[in-house]
Amino acid sequence: MKRWIWATAIATTAALPASAAEDVTTFTLENGLEIVVIEDHRAAAVTNMVWYRTGAADEPPGKSGIAHFLEHLLFKGTDELEPGEFSAIVEANGGSDNAFTSWDYTGYFQRVAADRLELMIEMEADRMTDLVLTDEVVLPERDVILEERSQRIDNSAGGIFGEQRRAAQYLNHPYAIPIIGWRHEMEELSRKDALDFYDTFYAPNNAILIVAGDADPDQVLRMAQTHFGPIPANPDLPVRVRPQEPPQVAERRIAYADARVAQPYVLRTYLAPERDPGAQETAAALTLLSELLGGSSATSVLGGKLEFEEQRSVYTAAFYNGLSLDATSFGFINVPAAGVSLEDAEADVDRVIAEFMAEGVDEAALERIKMQLRASEIYSRDSVEGRARQYGTALTSGLTVEDVQAWPDILQATTSEQIMAAAEMVFDRRNAVTGWLMRESAEEVMQ
Amino acid sequence: MNRLFGALSALILSTMPVWAIVDIQEVRSPGGITAWLVEDDAIPFVALEIRFQGGAALDPEDKRGAGYFMTGLLNEGAGEFDARAYATRVEELAASFSFEIFDDSMSVSARFLSENRDEAVEHLRIALQEPRFDTDAIERLRGQILSVIASDAKDPDTIAGTTFDALAFPGHPYATAREGTAETVGAMTRDDIVNAHKNTFARDRIFVGAAGDISPEELGLLLDTLLGGLPANGAPLPPDAEYALEGGVTVVPFETPQSVARFGHEGLSRDDKDFFAAFVLNQIVGGGGFNNRLMEEVRVKRGLTYGIGSFLLPLDNAALYLGQFSSDNTRIAEAIDVIRTQWTDVAENGVTEEELEAAKVYLTGAYPLRFDGNGRIASIMVGMQMDDLGMDYIPTRNDKVRAVTVEDLRRVAKRLLRPEDLHFVIVGQPQGLETN
Numbered sequence: 001m002k003r004w005i006w007a008t009a010i011a012t013t014a015a016l017p018a019s020a021a022e023d024v025t026t027f028t029l030e031n032g033l034e035i036v037v038i039e040d041h042r043a044a045a046v047t048n049m050v051w052y053r054t055g056a057a058d059e060p061p062g063k064s065g066i067a068h069f070l071e072h073l074l075f076k077g078t079d080e081l082e083p084g085e086f087s088a089i090v091e092a093n094g095g096s097d098n099a100f101t102s103w104d105y106t107g108y109f110q111r112v113a114a115d116r117l118e119l120m121i122e123m124e125a126d127r128m129t130d131l132v133l134t135d136e137v138v139l140p141e142r143d144v145i146l147e148e149r150s151q152r153i154d155n156s157a158g159g160i161f162g163e164q165r166r167a168a169q170y171l172n173h174p175y176a177i178p179i180i181g182w183r184h185e186m187e188e189l190s191r192k193d194a195l196d197f198y199d200t201f202y203a204p205n206n207a208i209l210i211v212a213g214d215a216d217p218d219q220v221l222r223m224a225q226t227h228f229g230p231i232p233a234n235p236d237l238p239v240r241v242r243p244q245e246p247p248q249v250a251e252r253r254i255a256y257a258d259a260r261v262a263q264p265y266v267l268r269t270y271l272a273p274e275r276d277p278g279a280q281e282t283a284a285a286l287t288l289l290s291e292l293l294g295g296s297s298a299t300s301v302l303g304g305k306l307e308f309e310e311q312r313s314v315y316t317a318a319f320y321n322g323l324s325l326d327a328t329s330f331g332f333i334n335v336p337a338a339g340v341s342l343e344d345a346e347a348d349v350d351r352v353i354a355e356f357m358a359e360g361v362d363e364a365a366l367e368r369i370k371m372q373l374r375a376s377e378i379y380s381r382d383s384v385e386g387r388a389r390q391y392g393t394a395l396t397s398g399l400t401v402e403d404v405q406a407w408p409d410i411l412q413a414t415t416s417e418q419i420m421a422a423a424e425m426v427f428d429r430r431n432a433v434t435g436w437l438m439r440e441s442a443e444e445v446m447q
Numbered sequence: 448m449n450r451l452f453g454a455l456s457a458l459i460l461s462t463m464p465v466w467a468i469v470d471i472q473e474v475r476s477p478g479g480i481t482a483w484l485v486e487d488d489a490i491p492f493v494a495l496e497i498r499f500q501g502g503a504a505l506d507p508e509d510k511r512g513a514g515y516f517m518t519g520l521l522n523e524g525a526g527e528f529d530a531r532a533y534a535t536r537v538e539e540l541a542a543s544f545s546f547e548i549f550d551d552s553m554s555v556s557a558r559f560l561s562e563n564r565d566e567a568v569e570h571l572r573i574a575l576q577e578p579r580f581d582t583d584a585i586e587r588l589r590g591q592i593l594s595v596i597a598s599d600a601k602d603p604d605t606i607a608g609t610t611f612d613a614l615a616f617p618g619h620p621y622a623t624a625r626e627g628t629a630e631t632v633g634a635m636t637r638d639d640i641v642n643a644h645k646n647t648f649a650r651d652r653i654f655v656g657a658a659g660d661i662s663p664e665e666l667g668l669l670l671d672t673l674l675g676g677l678p679a680n681g682a683p684l685p686p687d688a689e690y691a692l693e694g695g696v697t698v699v700p701f702e703t704p705q706s707v708a709r710f711g712h713e714g715l716s717r718d719d720k721d722f723f724a725a726f727v728l729n730q731i732v733g734g735g736g737f738n739n740r741l742m743e744e745v746r747v748k749r750g751l752t753y754g755i756g757s758f759l760l761p762l763d764n765a766a767l768y769l770g771q772f773s774s775d776n777t778r779i780a781e782a783i784d785v786i787r788t789q790w791t792d793v794a795e796n797g798v799t800e801e802e803l804e805a806a807k808v809y810l811t812g813a814y815p816l817r818f819d820g821n822g823r824i825a826s827i828m829v830g831m832q833m834d835d836l837g838m839d840y841i842p843t844r845n846d847k848v849r850a851v852t853v854e855d856l857r858r859v860a861k862r863l864l865r866p867e868d869l870h871f872v873i874v875g876q877p878q879g880l881e882t883n
Contacts, residue, residue, distance in 0.1 A: 044815070045815065075737075084738075084747060087736065087737045092809065093812055094808060094810075094811060094812005094814075096736060112816075140747070141750060146775075147753040150705035150775055155705045259702060262600060263594045298530055298533075307587065308531055311583075311587055338590065338594075368535070374541070375541030378492055382820040382821050
């Protein structure tokens with residue numbers, strides 16, 4: 001069914017556990033480059049990834065979007081390669097490549113036949129240090145990211161709403177700023193801004209090489225030493241400390257009306273702790289809490305009550321993603337059935353959560369979720385690329401390989417008491433933003 | 448090329464990978480159902496892909512959306528279990544069953560663990576053979592589908608696609624959205640849904656691919672359990688659709704900052720002798736990756752869009768050659784000019800040797816990378832069977848790509864790219880655009 005269209009209203013990543021540790025090998029070069037090799041020899045293919053511990057939340061004030069803009073510009077040439085030649089060489093070797101930017105990381109990857117790995121590593125090493133940019137390529141690419149912003153955000157009422165909600169969630173932390181950037185700042189981004197950001201953050205001591213697939217760890221180490229080894233560490237790499245949130249003492253409410261809204265909904269997020277190195281228990285409890293409250297429509301607390309028993313909602317979900325360097329959020333969405341106002345939809349969620357807080361965890365439901373998490377360790381082994389992403393996201397979010405490998409066991413060991421304690425802690429309205437996405441001629445009035 | 452990478456790249460171009468991609472076995476169940484299997488016990492689960500030819504195009508004209516509605520209900524209660532009990536059981540087994548209806552087919556994608564395979568298969572069997580279609584489930588789903596239809600009506604991407612389809616295929620099911628309309632879905636009865644189920648699930652139209660931890664014998668027995676009880680014959684397949692659209696521009700006014708475009712004209716059917724060459728040609732025009740004409744001219748050189756692509760869409764009853772992109776309202780007219788220029792250029796002049804060589808290297812190298820994981824392999828094998836490709840297609844496919852010449856493409860370009868027939872549907876507030 002097309003229910004996913006509601007799921008896209010919320011940015012969430014399933015917190016799947018990474019699987020078996022025995023096929024994962026790690027190294028660190030003298031210049032600080034970390035290397036993770038995940039072996040899977042079922043097919044003669046390999047994914048090569050370079051992750052930088054730098055993302056949109058590391059941007060200087062007033063330069064929103066520069067981390068993502070730079071990601072685009074990394075394809076625009078070096079002292080060795082013409083603009084576009086990087087991807088052309090990847091394609092000429094039968095591979096595909098792309099890149100992605102988040103608040104906490106920027107990543108680049110190629111998927112190629114296993115015997116092409118060294119060329120990919122060589123080219124990634126080249127663009128870590130020898131980027132060459134001219135206005136001739138920078139300016140049209142700035143138009144591209146503005147079009148990207150139009151496509152992702154401005155052309156979608158839900159996109160605009162999500163951006164405003166996030167800005168209201170963080171009072172001080174740069175997570176308030178969209179990855180793509182605010183349009184008025186994007187329009188002013190320059191070649192120099194990009195190169196300044198590059199010179200500050202692109203260095204081996206701020207990067208992780210992840211190779212996943214049909215690769216031999218010792219061979220990967222040799223290739224990395226050959227190509228990344230000569231690049232010096234950046235001694236001036238900034239310590240990664242962002243402005244932190246003050247105590248949030250005033251609940252926030254936003255309302256956004258747009259003629260393009262056909263189906264209104266209410267969404268609330270609470271500021272929530274993230275997974276921290278050596279201390280992932282609370283995050284594990286919140287992960288399970290989100291599954292219990294709003295994982296599966298048919299069997300979760302919100303879905304079971306509002307979609308099935310009462311038929312007052314078209315769609316409900318709870319979401320939490322603990323992979324974040326700084327404070328993350330825990331949230332709900334309720335898409336009300338025809339005839340149910342947003343005010344009532346919000347009250348419905350509050351009522352059902354209050355009942356849950358009084359009744360506690362259904363042990364059978366918790367066991368079912370744990371079974372699915374155990375199974376997901378088996379299923380996830382089918383996608384070595386997915387596993388590479390899990391490691392990359394975790395390692396750029398302040399966690400270690402050991403934390404990634406401990407996570408499945410921590411989830412399994414989490415008790416109902418821990419889950420209820422985490423719920424008591426996180427459901428504090430002073431930390432929350434409640435948002436209503438409304439039709440333009442909304443008859444509803446904010447409370 | 449350049450001094451640093453030149454030597455290594457050149458060496459590599461001459462030695463593209465040769466490896467056995469997958470080892471397919473044909474399985475025939477005791478009951479006579481054929482399947483393709485890639486057996487691999489490395490991970491203790493099976494991915495199973497089953498498709499039934501037919502799909503949403505089987506909807507009776509006044510019951511548009513019946514197939515889609517029925518599909519959504521397959522997970523909503525079966526056998527002795529109501530919707531919530533059924534979902535609970537499947538979650539306990541950590542199995543996953545998803546059902547999706549396309550224009551020409553119904554797809555069943557399942558994965559289940561080896562440790563509880565029999566129980567999982569029994570739950571899939573009752574979903575396929577004994578769905579309950581309970582009244583409360585029907586009403587819950589009706590609300591969801593109406594919500595989706597209302598949202599689609601305000602989504603510029605969806606409007607662009609449905610407008611193009613409506614103009615291209617009047618009178619055929621392809622002309623309308625498979626979700627149906629508020630009117631048809633509002634009036635849908637349980638009988639309509641039961642009929643859609645009967646029309647869709649039958650043994651005369653099954654294609655099966657399986658990959659993972661299962662032997663041919665086990666798969667044969669599993670398929671008889673799962674599918675043997677279905678009726679022998681489904682509804683007659685729909686007639687061919689006549690393409691009714693001429694070249695030009697249609698604007699659908701919509702208040703939004705960025706216009707969304709869907710464009711194209713007729714394409715080539717899957718069994719056309721030129722289809723393969725057309726596939727290679729499209730790679731150069733606007734296929735995957737960054738290295739194609741449309742991405743280069745519209746995005747890289749001019750920054751007129753974030754993404755643009757073109758694709759061949761060979762349906763069972765029609766064939767299209769389509770593209771899509773979006774550009775801010777002030778700039779989309781320029782983007783359309785650039786596309787028309789490229790279309791004309793390729794139609795008149797074909798492509799260069801260098802472009803063809805680059806496309807060949809990309810396509811031949813990328814092909815084996817598709818087979819990454821049990822689910823993908825099962826799905827590819829079903830697609831091959833539906834396209835009537837033999838098992839020897841996989842080891843010979845790259846040779847077919849290499850055999851394509853620029854002369855082939857020059858000839859096919861004149862057939863495939865027809866600038867005068869290009870029709871653009873633009874949803875937004877485009878500036879400086881003449882419409883017809």
